[in-house]
Amino acid sequence: MAASPIEVGSKDARYEALRRGFNQRWIAKPDFVVVATTADDVVSALSKFCGNPANSERRITVRSGGHCYENFVSSGDVGVIIDVSQMNRVYFDPEMDAYCIEAGATNWHSTTQLYRSTGLALPGGSCYSVGLGGHISGGGYGLLSRDFGLTVDYLYAVEVVTVADGKTPKKTVACKDSTDASLRDLWWAHTGGGGGNFGVITRYWFRGLRQPPAQVLARSVAWEWKDFLARPDLFKSLVRRYGQFFEYENNGTLPAASFGTYKYRDLFTLLKLTHMSSGKVGLIIQLDGVKKDSVQRLEAFMNWITADFKTGDTYHVEETPLDQAIGEHPAMGSLFIPTRLPWLTATQSINDSGSPNRCGKYKSAYMTKGFTEHQIDAIHRHLTDASYSNPDALVQVDSYGGAINDMGTEETAVPQRSSVMKLQYQAYWTWGTDADKNGVYDYVDAEQDPEIAGPHLRWIRNFYQDVYRPTGGVPAVVDPAYPATKDANTDGCYINYPDVDISDTKLNTLGQPWHQLYYKSSYERLQRAKKLWDPHNIFRYAQSIAVPKTT
Template sequence: MPAESLRPRPVGPTEVGPGDPRYEALRRGFNQRWVAGPDYVVVAASTADVVAALNTHLAGTVGLASPPRRITVRSGGHCYENFVCGDDVAVIIDVSTMDGVYYDTEMEAYCVEAGATNWHTVTQLYRRHGLTVPGGSCYSVGAGGHISGGGFGLLSRLHGLTVDYLYAVEVVTVRDRSHAEVTVARKDSPERAVQDLWWAHTGGGGGNFGVVTRYWFRGLPEPPAQVLTRALAWEWDLFKAYPDKFKSLVGRYGEFYLAEQTGEGGPDFLRDFDYRDLFTLLKLNNHAKGKVGLVIQLDGTRRDSIERLNRFLNWLAPEEDYPQTLFDLAMGEHRPLNDQFIPTRLPWLTATQNFNDSGPSRCGKYKSAYHTGNFSERQLDVLFDHLTSEYKNEDALLQVDSYGGRINDVDPFATAVPQRSSVLKLQYQAYWTWGDDANHDGVWDYQDALVDPSIAAPHLKWIRDFYQDMYAETGGVPVMPTPEVPGITNTDGCYINYPDVDLNDPEFNDPVEGQPWYLLYYGANYERLQRTKAYWDPRNVFRHEQSVRLPGKDGSVDR
C-alpha cells in the first residue's frame, strides 16, 4: 500500500467530548443551522485512526435491538444539510488534520488527503508541480466531500470536473458487518466490485460507502499562467424600472452558453472565437441587496482574451442600456470585488486567491438545478417576481454558473455524475442569522432557533416558493429527461454537493409530476450506486437522509 505522508503523526485518535473547550466548535460545521450533540468527536490524524474509531463505534452497537445512532464524517464541514451534524449522531470522525498533498511515487499519482481544503490543495499542487484540480473556489471546503460529489469550479469548462482525473481512492469500509477494513480502489482495478467503489466516488457523494481518507489523481491539467478577470454589477433600480431589461439580460446569458455548447443561435462572434475558457457567475441577488453582479474569468495568456471579453459583455449587456457599477458589495459567498471592475490580468494563483471566499458562518438553505436549455419566458417572469417580492434579504440570491465545455465531453456513465449535457448550473441560496434572543439568555446563538422556528420560517418559505414556481410544470423540481419522454424540460436534475432534503418531501416534490430525489441527483447511475452500497456497506453503517439506499429500500417511502 502506498506510504502515508512522511510528516510526524500523533499516536492514536484524539477524542473530544462534552466539557472539552474544543467540543462546541467541533460538533458543528459551516452552516449554523445544524449543531450535533455527539458523545464525542474523533480527530483522526491517519487512516489507522479512522479504522480504530470505526471499530470502537461498531463494538458499541453489538446486540442493539434498534438501529444505533449514526457515525458521520467531516472534512471541511460544508455540508448544507444535517447529514454530518444531525440530532441522531453518536460520533463524528473529523479528518481535517489529514491534509497532505504530495506526489506518490509508488502510485505514480498525485495524492490529496481527505482533509485538505481547496486552497491548500491548489497551492501545493501548483507551487510544487505546476498543476491543479479543476475544483471549487471556496477555500475552506474539504476534499473529502467536494471530490466525492464531483468537484466543480472556475476551470471546469476548460478542464472538466475534478473526478474526471481521479485514478484511485482509499476508503475505510465495514463490508463484513463487524469491523473496519481499508481498500484502495483504482480506476483500473481488475475486480469489478473494487472498480465500482472507485466509480462511486466520482460523483456518488459523501457519507454513503465508507470514510474516504485519500484520493489519487493522474493527468492533472496545467491552469493558464495568467487569467483575465472582471467583476461588475448593475443597479436593481434599473431593472425595477424596466423589468424587460432584467429578463433580457438573464435570457441572453442563458442563450450564450446554450449557443456556445450547441453551435446554434447566439451572437455571430461565437463562430469566430472559442469561449470554452470563459467561466462566469451571474449573481441574481434579492432586490434588497441593491445590485445584480457578474464575475468573469478567462484565459489571460491568449492574445484575443480582452477582445473576447469585451464582445461577450457588449452583447450580453450593452453599456448604453445597462450602466455598469462596481461589484462593491458582498454577494453570496464572494466578498466585494470592486478592485476588478477594470479588466485585470493576474497570475492564475493570485486570481484564485482573490475569488477564494466562503462567506461568514451563518444559517443557510440551498437548492440546485442543472439546465440543459435556456430559461423559458415563464421562468424569467418567476425570477423577477421572486427576487423583487415583499421578502427582503440582502443575503438571498440565485447564482447562475456557466457549465458545459469540457465537462460535457465525458460520457454520463463514465463517472457517477450523470449531468453531462447541461449549460447552466443554478444555486439558490438564502442566508440569515438568528436575529432574536428567543430564549432570553442575553445572546444570539443556535438555541434561539430551537426555541423559535419562526426565525428561519420566512427564509425557508421564500426559497421553497421560488424553487417550486420555477419548476411548477414538472412537480416543483428540475426533473431529468427520461427515455419515455425525452426532452420534456430544459432541466437535468440537481447537484449532490448542494443537498436539499426538501426533494424527499411530497409537499415540495410532487409524487406524480416530479422525480424521486435519487433520480434527480443520479439519474440512471443510481442502480450501480445501489449495487456498490450493498457490497461495501451491507449493514448501512454510513447513512443520512439522502444516502444511497440498499436495493429494495428506495421506493416511494424514500421520496
C-alpha cells in the same frame, strides 16, 4: 502500540466548535468528535463505534471542510463525528504514479500545494475552505472546469475505510483499473456518488492533471437594482441572453456577427441574481489571459448579454463595481476594470472562505438549455418580492459545459454531461432573535423559535417551486415515464448541493424520486456498490444511497 485517536467530548473547550460546521442550522450532540490524523485513527474510531451495541440506532458521520448544506453530518441522531480535516497532505506518490490528496485538504490546500510545487491544478471549486473529502466524491467543479472538466475526471484511486461486515473496519484502496470488479465499483462510486455513502474517505489519487494558464483575465461588474426596477424588461433580457449565450456556445451556434470565430471554452462566469434588497446584481468572469484575443472575447461576451441596456448613446442600466459581498463571494471592486493576473493570484482574489458562519438553505438545478420565459418571469417575481427582504438571498447561475460535456454519461457517477449552466439557490440568515431572553444570540434561540428560519425557508421553497412549476416544482430529468418532463430544459440536481425538500411529495409533486434527480440512471450501480461495501448501512443519512432490497 499505536496511540488512540483524539476524542473531543462535551467537557472539552473544543466541543462547541467541532460539533458543528459552517452552517449554523445544524448542530449535533455527539458523545465525542474524533480528530483523525491518520487512516488508522479512522479504523480505530469505527471499530469502537461498531463494537458498541448501544450505537445501533445512532449514526457515525464524517466531516472534512464542514460546509454541510443539510444535516447529514450534524443532527440529533449522531453519536460520533469523525473529523478528517487534519489529514490534509498533498504529495506525489511514486508507487501509484499519481498525485495524492488527503480527504481533509481544502480547495486552497490543493491549489497552493499542487501549483507551487508542480505547476498543476485540480479543477476544484471557488470556495477555498470547502473540504475535498466531500467536494471530490460529489463530482467537484470550479472555474477551470469548462476547460479541464470535473475533479472526478482525473480520479485514479481512492482509499476508503470500509466496514463490509458491519464489525471490522479496514483500509480499502480502489483503483480505476483494479482487476477486482467490486473495487472498480467502489472507485466509480466515488466519481460523483456523494460523500458518506460507502465508508470514510481518507485519500484520493489523481492522474493526468493539467497546467492552468499562467495568467487569467478577470473581471467583476454589478448593476443596480434600482435601474432594473425601473426597467424589468432589461433584467429579464440579461437573464435570457446569458442563458442563450451558453446554450449557443455549447451547440456551436454563437452568432458570427457578434462573435466571429471566437471560442469560449476557457470562459467561466458566475451571475449572481440577488433579491432586490441587496441593491446590486453581480457578475464574476474569468478566462485564459494568455490568449491574444482574451480582451476582445470578454468585450464581445459583455456586449452580447447587455445588448439591450443601451439605446443610441443612452444607457438604461449602468455598469458599477461589484463593491459588496454577494452570497459566498467577497466584494471585488478592484476587478471592475478587466485585470490580467497570475492564475494563483486571481484564484485567491476570487475565492473566499466559502461563507461566514451563518445559517443557510440551498437548492440546485442543472440546465441543458437557456431559460424559458416562465422561468425568467418566476425568477424576476421572487427576486422582487416586496414581502421578503434579505440581501443575502439569491440564485447564482454558473456557466457549465465545455470539457465537462466531453465525458460520457456512464464513465463516472456524474451523469449530467449535457448541461450548459448550473444553478444554486441560496438564502443566508443569522439567529437575530433572543428567543430565550438570556441577552445573547445563539443556536438555542433557533431551537426555541423555528420561525427565525421560517421566512427564508418559505421564500426559497416558493421560489424554486415556481421556477419549475411546469415539471412539478423540481428541475426534472427528461423521462418518458413522466410526461410533464418531455420538453424540460433541466437535468436534475447536484448532490453536492443537497436539498431534502426534493424528497418531500408536497414540494416535489412530479413524483420523480430524489435519487433520479441526483443520479439519473447511475443510481442502480451506486446501489450495487452500497450492497457490496456497506450492506449493514453503517453510513447513512436522509438521502444516502439505499442498500437494495434482496428479492
